Amino acid sequence: MGEPGTKELLSLEELEAAGGMRTGRKHVLSILVENKPGVLTRIAGLFARRGFNIDTLTVGPTDDERLSRVTLTLDGALHPIDQVTKQLHKLVNVLKIRDLEPADTVARELALFKVAADGGQRAEVMQICEIFRAKVVDVTKRSVIVEVTGTTDKVEAFERMVRPFGLIEMMRTGEIAISRGRGET
């Protein structure tokens, strides 16, 4: 292919289509938005009407009170991620979107597990907690509540471990993520 500005022609066969591709992996989008009423509705509505499925969604304040951070995860096997981000960019209140590279990102979520644990089982559950560096935050005669922080994989691994004891309920926040290094996410 010739340099810009030269008369050298190119071959149409060599042209490759860009965009509209499915990556097949999980994507974490970090979206900086103006902290204005209705912004979350606009984002959620956009996903609903374009048929994009959100796996997790978290919203919270940032160090600048005029801005909020939305972190959402979605499956790149189901959606062309570039189309999702381009549609998000069209929302006037969306300032910045980053499709975070897993290797350059620290991601965490918080989960609370209420596990059936009477008498003898409690020690075993506590042992698992220790391995996962999870915290027991409430204990009754027949149950414990455990707080787990970590990546989605860790939370899911913990879930698999305690489920056999009797998982009464579980609540997860969804991931938040921040890029590694000095630069802003």
Added chain:
Amino acid sequence: MRAVDAMMECLKAEGVDAVFGIPGGANLPTYDALYDAGIRSILCRHEQGAGHAAEGYAKASGRVGVALATSGPGATNLVTPIADAMLDSVPTVFITGQVRTDLIGTDGFQEADVMGITMPIVKHSFMIRHPLEIPRALHEAFHIARSGRPGPVVVDIPTDLSRADIPYEPVSDLRLPGYQPTIEGNTKQIRQAAKALATARRPVLYVGGGAINADASHEVVELATADRFPVTCTLMGLGAFPAPHEQWIGMLGMHGTRAANYAMDEADLICAIGARFDDRITGKLSEFAPRAKFIHIDIDPAEISKNVPAHIPIVGDAKNVVSRLAAEYRALEPDPARLEEWWQRIHGWQERHPLAYEDSADAEIKPQFMVQALYEATGGDCVLASDIGQHQMWAAQYFHFREPRRWINSGGLGTMGFGLPAALGAKVGRPDELVVCLTGDGSFQMNIQELATCAEEGIDVKVFIMNNGYLGMVRQWQELFWDRRYSHVAMGRFPDFVKVAEGFGATGVRMQDKHTLVEDMRAALATQGPVVADVVVTQEENVYPMIAPGAPARDMKG
């Protein structure tokens, strides 16, 4: 000053010379300010009419159209025009009254969540929470509506806030950090596109409504004639390239010409300019233009590779990009002879498959003939606002648009009832032009009340009803795809459109003889004031050629 008076100052600063709407409880303050603001206000008969009138004004003039409505039902009546303006990228601002702030959320009288209802169908919207926000929100609304890919913006103002006393200072700085449309196309990409065009042996320029929004028709001609590129336009793009031109191969898509659809099917390179590969264009997507590479020029990055993956994407304003592309192309000095074979093939299709219909043996008016007669009677020298259905498709096929902004129709949403109010708005936007509304007996009745607006306001619109006694396009589909089971498509004998026209203060005439049709139309056009011509045409005539829904474009019927 009152916030509503500041609002009038904002409208004037934005160059608004006319607004369309209806007053009601929650926008009484706005209408009080409008009383002596020096802005022309057109009292429509239904908010939907006002909304489409604002669209017609915008499409014909290129300026932002404004519609006003009160809270609740007034605002919900605007929903269809807002959705229509979204799908066709029409620069419009809709200002709605809202119940007073202390009533919001209480199911107050005439309260509706206008922000919530319209959120999926707006480019952006503003809910006013403090009277001081009003001037800035309005200026930002106009800026968003007209820039980038244009679209509808809603500003919802609670009635108590609109009465508040505020200091008004002109707003010059817009604070929209999240909104920065790309205007300048990337130079490298443009060069790449020029080279691809210079290499192509079977290229097609595929031009959409975006070229008209960008006022880029001059540039489209420049690019097309930088060589001998065949040009096709979408329904929305008609007029962006002059129809009488020798490089014009007709409209493409469901009811496009065979030459255009076959050319797309066999093309090796398609250059899309402000077009979005809608399903009415592509037919079966997986079999659309199977041999082609795509250059896609669009100001909206989300359109690129949405339906068809682009090989050379160029984000930018069509006027900017196409003019630079033409210059880059000329600099390459490609050999025009390489397109000779391609043109021979296209000419072959054009000769074998011209648009045609069988004319009646007697005085009966065929609908296609009616469009040709209208073209002859007007000399094509008019703004033609169309409604939705068969008449719209025949107009697109047989009315040869030479210039942009002379073909006003609802392409994306396909809103029946669009035609008359859009024609009304177009006439307000371009008072020196002859404005004709081509409608159907079905469509016309969906906003027929706007005849009163035309008569009262002295808005001189000439309406021609293609009256076949059916919801014609639906009947056609029932005939072709539903075993001729004509379920609820016959419109019956009523109303008598001549009498209705007279009741509304317009002149009513009936035309049913093809031999005198052109003269009759000329007489109607020469009549002072609004005219409604009820043109009785063949009842069961189908629009051909046609790509059946979901079928590949090369399988055209009829």
